[in-house]
Amino acid sequence: MKNLVLLTGAGMSAESGISTFRDSDGLWEQHKVADVATPAGFAANPARVLSFYNERRKQLLEVVPNPGHEALAALEDYFDVHIITQNIDNLHEQAGSSHIIHLHGELMKVRSTGYPYKEYTLTPDNIEINIGDKAEDGCQLRPHIVWFGEDVPQIEVAIKEVEKADVFVIIGTSLNVYPAAGLLHYVPKGIPIYLIDPKEVNTNRKDIHFIKAGASEGMDILRKILLDQ
Ligand code: APR
Numbered sequence: 001m002k003n004l005v006l007l008t009g010a011g012m013s014a015e016s017g018i019s020t021f022r023d024s025d026g027l028w029e030q031h032k033v034a035d036v037a038t039p040a041g042f043a044a045n046p047a048r049v050l051s052f053y054n055e056r057r058k059q060l061l062e063v064v065p066n067p068g069h070e071a072l073a074a075l076e077d078y079f080d081v082h083i084i085t086q087n088i089d090n091l092h093e094q095a096g097s098s099h100i101i102h103l104h105g106e107l108m109k110v111r112s113t114g115y116p117y118k119e120y121t122l123t124p125d126n127i128e129i130n131i132g133d134k135a136e137d138g139c140q141l142r143p144h145i146v147w148f149g150e151d152v153p154q155i156e157v158a159i160k161e162v163e164k165a166d167v168f169v170i171i172g173t174s175l176n177v178y179p180a181a182g183l184l185h186y187v188p189k190g191i192p193i194y195l196i197d198p199k200e201v202n203t204n205r206k207d208i209h210f211i212k213a214g215a216s217e218g219m220d221i222l223r224k225i226l227l228d229q
Pocket of ligand 1: 176
């Protein structure tokens with residue numbers, strides 16, 4: 001089977017009801033990145049940061065995968081599908097996709113603020129972490145999220161996946177954030193590249209087939225293109 005490798009972003013989950021970051025109603029219109037998504041923000045006001053991610057988890061429990069997530073999972077009948085996602089939700093997993101790299105961490109996981117750290121998976125009946133909640137090493141727990149300014153430990157694994165792609169697909173990301181956006185440079189020359197987004201995304205490349213649609217409609221179009229080939 002051919003390798004279908006995807007890079008997904010917040011737009012993938014928009015039709016499930018999770019806000020994107022940089023659209024006009026996006027999360028970064030309501031919260032300052034520096035306050036809730038940087039190590040300095042956590043050091044300055046850990047309670048605010050923990051509460052921000054507690055809210056995100058509460059929201060995640062209220063939503064379900066959309067037809068775009070489901071269509072993507074169904075493509076595993078025809079392709080070796082490898083998803084590299086910038087999303088911290090688990091909607092790809094819930095839809096049944098098997099190979100997912102979370103570049104920016106996972107909302108349902110937490111870890112120690114100490115080092116080396118162990119990760120813990122939260123259960124739906126226990127989604128809050130608060131000041132005073134500690135890991136086994138005695139250190140405060142924090143969200144298992146890659147904040148701005150932190151290393152992206154999964155980037156090397158993601159690059160290796162991209163280098164093996166026979167088809168590469170980008171869905172619902174403004175490609176503003178590196179190193180994720182730089183993965184495009186590792187796509188093997190000459191393979192088909194598709195980009196699904198309702199808005200224009202500036203890639204400075206002419207070899208990308210742009211499918212101007214939301215994730216669900218776009219996946220429907222892409223499925224037909226891929227299965228007709
Ligand atoms: N279907 C597909 N794409 C959509 C939809 C939809 N229904 N609705 C919006 N989009 C597109 C927008 O047009 C935009 O191009 O999704 C993209 C969302 O871009 P961003 O909000 O910048 O999200 P993303 O690229 O995932 O952000 C990257 O930035 O803040 C950090 O860590 C956070 O992982 C995030 C990273």
